[in-house]
Amino acid sequence: LNDEERLLITLKEDEALPWKEIAARFSNQLGQSITVATLQMRYLRLRQRFRSWEERDIEALRQAHEYWEKCKWDIISTKVSRQHVYGVDHFLTNLLQMLEFGVEEKWPSRHCARKWADM
Known part of the structure; x- marks a missing residue:
């Protein structure tokens, strides 16, 4: 995982922040303006990529x-x-x-x- 992916997972899963707050944190911490929809799609793809078959x-x-x-x-x-x-x-x-x-x-x-x- 890269730094952005780790940050996204931390904010969503560990801190359980709403998407608007996650987008604001990305903007503040990384200096990037990323839309909520973009972050949601990244998170979905990350979950799919690391999901294991039970x-x-x-x-x-x-x-x-x-x-x-x-x-x-x-x-x-x-x-x-x-x-x-x-x-x-x-x-x-x-x-x-x-x-x-x-x-x-x-x-x-x-x-x-x-x-x-x-x-």
């Missing part, structure tokens, strides 16, 4: 993959159908998320693909 996450990945294997042609059929309806597509998208299989926070798709390849 057994329940791996099991959820297996279940989600099993579901996809079983239903992939139904999903594809819905995508290519002329009767494609936003509500159905939105429902299927949400249905495929690993959250349904017991994960508390969604994993980015590239992380899931990488983990599946490793398994």
Whole structure:
């Protein structure tokens, strides 16, 4: 972690400051004016980068993959159908998320693909 990343984690996790205060501290300590949205995205990416796979996450990945294997042609059929309806597509998208299989926070798709390849 670089100094900015350490500062961001300290202010958010250790001091539990609101985002506006974190942005003000960045401005004061580093002399940089950084928007709240930028800091939030940096924090999200840091959390994703250093998050570790727990057994329940791996099991959820297996279940989600099993579901996809079983239903992939139904999903594809819905995508290519002329009767494609936003509500159905939105429902299927949400249905495929690993959250349904017991994960508390969604994993980015590239992380899931990488983990599946490793398994």
